[in-house]
Amino acid sequence: MALLVEVKNLTVDYDGDIALDNVNLEIEEGDVIGIIGRSGSGKTVLLNVLRGIDTSIPATGQVIFHVSMCDKCGRIEPPGNAGKICPRCDGTLQPDSFDILDDSGQEVRSKIARRIAIMIQRTFGIYGDYRVIENVLKALDDIDYKGEKIQRAAELIDQVRLSHRMMHIARDLSGGEKQRVVLARQLAKEPMLLLADEPTGTLDPKTAGSIHHNIRALSKDFGITVLITSHFFDVIEEMASKVIFLEEGKIKRVGPPAEIIKEFMGKADVLEKKQIEAGDTIISVKDLTKKYFSVDRGVINAVNGVTFDIKEGEIFGIVGTSGAGKTSLMNILTGNLEPTDGIVEMKIGDDWINMCEPGYYARGRAKPYIGLLHQEYDLYPHRSIIENMTESIGLEFPAELAEMKAVQTLQIVGFNEKRGQEILNKFPEELSEGERHRVALAQAMIKEPLVIVLDEPTGTMDPITKRFVVSSILSAREDINETFVIVSHDMEFVKMICDRVAYMKSGKIVSIGDPEKVLPDVTDKPAEKTEEIKQKA
Secondary structure: OOEEEEEEEEEEEEOOEEEEEEEEEEEEOOOEEEEEOOOOOOHHHHHHHHHOOOOOOOEEEEEEEEEEEEOOOOOEEOHHHOOOEOOOOOOEEEEEEEEOOOHHHHHHHHHHHOOEEEEOOOOOOOOOOOEHHHHHHHHHHHOOOOOOHHHHHHHHHHHOOOHHHOOOEHHHOOHHHHHHHHHHHHHOOOOOEEEEEOOOOOOOHHHHHHHHHHHHHHHHHHOOEEEEEOOOHHHHHHHOOEEEEEEOOEEEEEEOHHHHHHHHHOOOOOOOOOOOOOOOEEEEEEEEEEEEEEOOOEEEEEEEEEEEEEEOOOEEEEEOOOOOOHHHHHHHHOOOOOOOEEEEEEEEOOEEEEOOOOOOOOHHHHHHHEEEEOOOOOOOOOOOHHHHHOHHHOOOOOHHHHHHHHHHHHHHOOOOHHHHHHHOOOOHHHOOHHHHHHHHHHHHHOOOOOEEEEEOOOOOOOHHHHHHHHHHHHHHHHHHOOEEEEEOOOHHHHHHHOOEEEEEEOOEEEEEEOHHHHHHHHHOOOOOOOHHHHHHO
């Protein structure tokens, strides 16, 4: 295989905060390389440097792309195409090399960047009001595609196995289907390199496996070089030819996937939750229904007659594959979505508050006591971390108290005291994606709500960081009797932390109870029915 990228002595230094420290790496054409490491280890920074677009990254060293360039039109192709006829004109592809960190080669850097695709964690990057095929056509317009666009768009949609959703409105798709649209849009660029940064972090394992399989197959069929970060290590092991282990900005090891993943996982301590006796009911849901109406799909029963209770001090899980209705149910529980029918009540003091009824003395009274971390969380980019945690959400603390409270909360979500102090005056873009996620979790917890709802709280976290989150949630429950509702596809996490779990399928709760008894349903094995479900049946 020809050498595609050569990274030499790459360092990224944010005013003394070293994100990448003297990284040296070779990437061969057609490689599928997994990148693992704890949150903050430099994974996302490395991918952003390789992308070659963000010139504000304070990078030194060399990132040399070995390519073939057309001697007539300047078209960039992978190095293995040297000597061939250019696919865009009758010119000949000549071997060449360019350092994308060299400011003198800005025009060539832009050409290389146009042949690099990226799938970014926690964002779908699609036009929600457009149909699937229209999304792909827009991507073809962006690259000024000269061929028959509708035919090419249909081919790309077929390549990601989404032909049966071609005319659907993008916002109506499940998370996994949206990610396939993203993949089709990126393939429209005819990339020679695909950078996938936790592309399936918020998807259930089954759907994530399908996306990963798509990426691997496309790499094999079209010779696309892939760099992927993912917490689904079994998939990394299956699809990657080698794995890079990053630690504190340095490459600790490069080697066979199974060997490197085993070394990384050896650093993760296994935690056990304590059995507790939950208190009285704090949230009661009865016969809850939410219907959507779509021109293409008719009536969609997102939530279809569900009934359950959540106890005070309980860690309650809601699981299911993409499109099962988890997010709609969560939005109703938090007062952010009106149900079609049914009742949701929350106990505040001695009063039961109807969450389905608008107004200051109904839903308006309960919402301040509910903390929410949505999977599409957003921190204000132009505010510091302490401002995001206090001022931006309307908490008025004296400066000294604000700092103390912020550091305490950051420690709860996995930062040590030193790192918590260090990041207070930093901006979100200066943190890793995993660190930003933990700050968003801290932002939800600092309001001291009665119930905290977490939507995919470990979606893009590595296993070691995940255990910090497990510890923080268990600690908050034990110390202050906090109640948590966790919406997740991460079955390992749910088993580690939840007291009870409701498994959703097609808008219904098909099983509810002990995670060890309910979760086998997710892998299509028989699960025990709980008394609640039996009685209703």
